[in-house]
Amino acid sequence: xxxxxxxxxxxxxxxxxxxxxxxxxxxxxxxxxxxxxxxxxxxxxxxxxxxxxxxxxxxxxxxxxxxxxxxxxxxxxxxxxxxxxxxxxxxxxxxxxxxxxxxxxxxxxxxxxxxxxxxxxxxxxxxxxxxxxxxxxxxxxxxxxxxxxxxxxxxxxxxxxxxxxxxxxxxxxxxxxxxxxxxxxxxxxxxxxxxxxxxxxxxxxx
Numbered sequence: 001x002x003x004x005x006x007x008x009x010x011x012x013x014x015x016x017x018x019x020x021x022x023x024x025x026x027x028x029x030x031x032x033x034x035x036x037x038x039x040x041x042x043x044x045x046x047x048x049x050x051x052x053x054x055x056x057x058x059x060x061x062x063x064x065x066x067x068x069x070x071x072x073x074x075x076x077x078x079x080x081x082x083x084x085x086x087x088x089x090x091x092x093x094x095x096x097x098x099x100x101x102x103x104x105x106x107x108x109x110x111x112x113x114x115x116x117x118x119x120x121x122x123x124x125x126x127x128x129x130x131x132x133x134x135x136x137x138x139x140x141x142x143x144x145x146x147x148x149x150x151x152x153x154x155x156x157x158x159x160x161x162x163x164x165x166x167x168x169x170x171x172x173x174x175x176x177x178x179x180x181x182x183x184x185x186x187x188x189x190x191x192x193x194x195x196x197x198x199x200x201x202x203x204x205x206x
Contacts, residue, residue, distance in 0.1 A: 001023060002016070002018075003015065003117070005124045008128045008144065018117075021110075022114075023113050023114055031104050035104070035109070035112075035182065035183035038099070039183075039184040046093055046095050048091040049093055052088075052090070053078050053080055053086030059079075059085075062074070063075075109181075109186070115187075116191075116192045122192045122194065124195075127197050129160055129162060130162040130163055133165045134162075135167075135170065138170060151188075151189050152190070153176060154167065154174070154195075155178040156177055156195055156198060157178060157197035157201050163175060178202050179201050179202070
């Protein structure tokens with residue numbers, strides 16, 4: 001399929017051929033759902049923890065004698081029913097890690113890319129770089145590409161520190177190396193901007 005290529009000044013500079021088997025497949029909703037679910041699950045640290053009655057400090061002495069007070073018997077001031085006591089059935093540290101078959105992961109990424117193409121939310125621009133770190137310059141590029149009000153992901157072919165640092169403080173704008181973009185990253189941004197060389201990097205990941 002053909003897609004227009006733009007300069008960073010927002011002018012059309014030509015067209016580019018995108019492979020249909022990556023950028024023009026029928027979006028598979030369930031594959032994308034699974035990819036997002038697995039990504040978010042794997043971000044969880046799982047370090048949540050509450051103390052049981054054996055872990056709460058204190059409570060070594062029996063509060064009062066067993067019989068004769070007319071009150072309920074009690075063996076510890078750290079009982080779960082006491083204020084300051086342990087917690088019953090509280091969370092314990094565990095892993096939330098999930099796996100996903102490679103074919104499903106690839107299908108999800110292809111579906112996400114194809115979905116953005118169908119929505120006209122994927123744009124290809126000529127390769128560019130900055131001589132210095134300049135946020136104002138990047139802001140001008142975003143404005144000329146008419147994506148300043150959209151949540152946007154710029155996929156770079158290589159780690160360009162000047163471009164990355166120039167874009168770091170711009171709201172709703174994120175940069176990433178093309179080969180590292182997951183289905184979640186693509187779906188989490190409304191607009192996807194690919195540098196011309198990034199297209200080949202994306203193709204190579206498949």
